[in-house]
Amino acid sequence: MIKATHRPKHSSIPLLALLLCGLGILALGTGAVRMSPAEVVQALLGPHDETQARILYELRLPRILVGALCGALFAASGAILQGVVRNPLASPDIVGVAAGAGLAAVVNLMLLPNTPAWLLPVGASAGALAAFGLVYVLARQSGEVLPIRLALIGVAVEASLDGLRRLILVRADDSIAQALIFLSGTVYGADWERLFRVLPFAAVLIPITLLLHRRLDVLSFGDETAKSLGMRLEPARLVALALAAGLAAVAVMGVGILGFVGLIAPHAARLLVGPRFGLLLPASMLLGALLVVAADALGRGLIPPIEIPAGLLTTLVGAPYFLYLMRKTGRVR
Amino acid sequence: MSLSTKELTLGYDERRVIEGLNLALPKGRITALIGPNGCGKSTLLRALARLLKPREGAVLLDGKAIHTLPTKAVARELALLPQMPQAPEGLSVEELVWFGRYPYQSALGNRTAHDRALVDWALDQTGMRIFARRPLETLSGGQRQRAWIAMALAQETPILLLDEPTTYLDLSHQLEVLQLLQRLNREQGKTIVMVLHELNQAARYAHHLVAVYEGRVVAEGAPEAVLSERILRQVFGLKAHFLRDPETGTPHLIPFALARREEILEETL
Numbered sequence: 001m002i003k004a005t006h007r008p009k010h011s012s013i014p015l016l017a018l019l020l021c022g023l024g025i026l027a028l029g030t031g032a033v034r035m036s037p038a039e040v041v042q043a044l045l046g047p048h049d050e051t052q053a054r055i056l057y058e059l060r061l062p063r064i065l066v067g068a069l070c071g072a073l074f075a076a077s078g079a080i081l082q083g084v085v086r087n088p089l090a091s092p093d094i095v096g097v098a099a100g101a102g103l104a105a106v107v108n109l110m111l112l113p114n115t116p117a118w119l120l121p122v123g124a125s126a127g128a129l130a131a132f133g134l135v136y137v138l139a140r141q142s143g144e145v146l147p148i149r150l151a152l153i154g155v156a157v158e159a160s161l162d163g164l165r166r167l168i169l170v171r172a173d174d175s176i177a178q179a180l181i182f183l184s185g186t187v188y189g190a191d192w193e194r195l196f197r198v199l200p201f202a203a204v205l206i207p208i209t210l211l212l213h214r215r216l217d218v219l220s221f222g223d224e225t226a227k228s229l230g231m232r233l234e235p236a237r238l239v240a241l242a243l244a245a246g247l248a249a250v251a252v253m254g255v256g257i258l259g260f261v262g263l264i265a266p267h268a269a270r271l272l273v274g275p276r277f278g279l280l281l282p283a284s285m286l287l288g289a290l291l292v293v294a295a296d297a298l299g300r301g302l303i304p305p306i307e308i309p310a311g312l313l314t315t316l317v318g319a320p321y322f323l324y325l326m327r328k329t330g331r332v333r
Numbered sequence: 334m335s336l337s338t339k340e341l342t343l344g345y346d347e348r349r350v351i352e353g354l355n356l357a358l359p360k361g362r363i364t365a366l367i368g369p370n371g372c373g374k375s376t377l378l379r380a381l382a383r384l385l386k387p388r389e390g391a392v393l394l395d396g397k398a399i400h401t402l403p404t405k406a407v408a409r410e411l412a413l414l415p416q417m418p419q420a421p422e423g424l425s426v427e428e429l430v431w432f433g434r435y436p437y438q439s440a441l442g443n444r445t446a447h448d449r450a451l452v453d454w455a456l457d458q459t460g461m462r463i464f465a466r467r468p469l470e471t472l473s474g475g476q477r478q479r480a481w482i483a484m485a486l487a488q489e490t491p492i493l494l495l496d497e498p499t500t501y502l503d504l505s506h507q508l509e510v511l512q513l514l515q516r517l518n519r520e521q522g523k524t525i526v527m528v529l530h531e532l533n534q535a536a537r538y539a540h541h542l543v544a545v546y547e548g549r550v551v552a553e554g555a556p557e558a559v560l561s562e563r564i565l566r567q568v569f570g571l572k573a574h575f576l577r578d579p580e581t582g583t584p585h586l587i588p589f590a591l592a593r594r595e596e597i598l599e600e601t602l
Contacts, residue, residue: 083421214442218435222419227384229488230408230436275421276428 009273016286020068023290027297028060032305058191066190066254067296067310068289069202071261073251075288076209078262079269079280080244083220084237085147088270091263092248094154095241098259099161100131101252106165109176118197125253131161132245136238145237146223185258185311187296198254205247206285213277216240220275258311260318261288267322291318334410334491335360336381336524340390343373343380350376351548353390358541363518363525365539367532367559369569373548374528375416375496381526382413382494408436411492412485414478416500420469426480427465430455433487455486459513475506482513493517495527499534507531511538532569536560536583544568560584566592 028044029035033055035043043052074092081090092098104127108115115123135157139150169176181188215236218226227233248262269283292310295317299308336358343351350373358364358381366374379385380392383399391398394410412433420429433455434448456462459479469477478498485493498514499507515538517523529535535542536556544552544559546568552559565571565586570593573586 086419086421088422211440214435214438217421218432220421221432222415222417224379224382224384224413224415225418225420227404228382228408228411228413228415229432230405232404270423274425274428275423 010279012272013279013282013286016283016290020286020290020293023293023297024064024068027064027293028056030297030301031055031060032300062192062195063187063190063296064293066195066198067187067292069195069198070187070251070254070258071265071288071290071292072285073198073202073205073247073254073288074258074262075265075269075284075291076206076281077244077247077251078288079266079277079284080209080216080240080247081262082266082270083216083275083277084240084244085151086220086222087147087151088267089263090151091260092244092251093158093262094151095245095248096131096135096154096157096161097128097245097248097252098257099158099165100134101125101128101249101257103127103161103165103168104130106168106172106176110168110172118193121194121197121253121256124256125249128249128252129245131157132241132249136241143234145234145241150241181256181309184309185256185314186309187255187292188307188309190254194254198250201246201250201253205243205250209243209247210281212239212243213281216277216281217275220277255292256311258292259315260322261291261314264318264322265291334395334524335393336411336492336526337393338377338381338390339393341380341387341392342389343376343385344388345376349388349548351380354548354550356543356550356553358524358526360524361518361522362540363514363527363538364541364543365527365529365535366543366545367529367535367568368545372545372568374543374545377545378413378494378496378526378528382411383407384413405436408488408490410490411494412488412490414481414485414493414495414498416496418481422470423468425466425468426461426472426483427452427456429469429480430461430483430487433484433489436488451487451489455483458486458517459483473506474502475509478502478506478510479513482510486517491522492524492526495525497528497530499529499531507534514538532560533578533585536585537578537581556583560586567594570594 025037025040028040029037035052040056043049043056077092078090081092081094082088085094101124105120105124108120108123135150135154136145138157139145139153141149215231218229218231219236219240223233265288266280266284269280269287273279273283291314295313296310299310299313302308338354338356341351341354342349366377368374376385380387383392386400391400393399394402394407399407430452434451437448456465459482461480461483464472464476469480472480498510502510511534514525518525539556542553542556542559543550544564551568552564565573570591571588572590572592573588576585576587578585
């Protein structure tokens, strides 16, 4: 906090971007076949060794890109929600996204055991959006959605849908194990096809989000202040919430339910660049991308050839980091 | 810009809080809304600020019903300082004041030289320039209140509404805020309407008092006229000694006992 006032806040952005590039190169070299950063750069720029090129271009690069992109999407979603709900503990989960996606995935596998590979993530993403719709409709009262009401109803809907999912799983057979892997959040097997499935949505949603940064700022003031600054609160809030749900739903399509990224990345970004969305969004997205790429690289590099799912690592690393942040900043309230 | 109400009825759910109110708030003056807790004065202020939709009647801004005007247009005419304003954590004073320019900025938010000049002016007026880079939560209560007033000033509105601007402040910070408002009224000709609890402060700093009791305006006018023995009993249920403020000549009360309101009310009806 104190540090942030001494140097320009925006200097963090290029720094984070550089860090992400560096980490990306390290991650490209990590896995069952290890390559040094120099070898990676050489393989990318110069004449290709056939095997190395295959590993880099067909296996690792798309996987890293999917991870980075989806981490950024989750982080942007979390940043918006923490602002709109005015609670630093808000995350994509509180609009029902995770439970909606999970339930949809399980139902999908139960009804269509031989479901095509693309349908599972797309269905989950639709489930996430449907769950958000449910939360929003339930939270709306006499034309108004109060942030605290939204948060409480979000938690309740999340719990109900999650309960339903578990109920189904109790009676399900092993074929649904596939769904469980997906639910735990993993970048495993992410290929170019998956990247191109996510990319068009991201290419629309991210610029819209960035364009709306000033509205998001005003929304994160108290309702009375936002209104007296001339904001039409309810339409603006619906747009912001829908954007947040949409961003997270698209991320689910790429990597399943990656825990904690949407909670931690915006939180850490706020400590770096302050609460204004003009800087908060890019910083959150970069940190979200860093977090997922790092988790995935670690998951591949720790005990090869066994891979630890990135979602598990983000939670394992993320939760203690979060505790550390809370203790370190230790501010009043 | 003049602010008035016409047959204004306000309420929450089933409860009616203000009923058929006709009120004109004098332009270029300081008006204080006074009354006991729950009398409807804060509700009235919320409606004046367009935060609450009237059940019946209207709040009129230059003769036009405020609820039919575009939100941003209203935000250029009147600014509100809520009782407990909330800002995102970590926001600096200067960043806060910039948000006062929101009603004037296009979707892309380009900052003009005029915006810059107004933000600087607002920081100077409130003496907040030296704190410009400080995060709000590191300021004292009085400084924070001045920061919010600076944001309202940057909104460049002829009318300023404040809901209990001195609550939770110690006495010197209370005076600091009230003197700032007095100066803004004198030098900038701002119309100021505020809810105040402290009657002596209301008498001293406001030109016009509006006494509200059970959703109706029981008395309005100059402090000398409104703060009578009868009104004090009827509205606040108090008996008081009446003195003159040696500095301003305005009424100064020293309450000494509670009085029963009901009898008096029946008398006057």
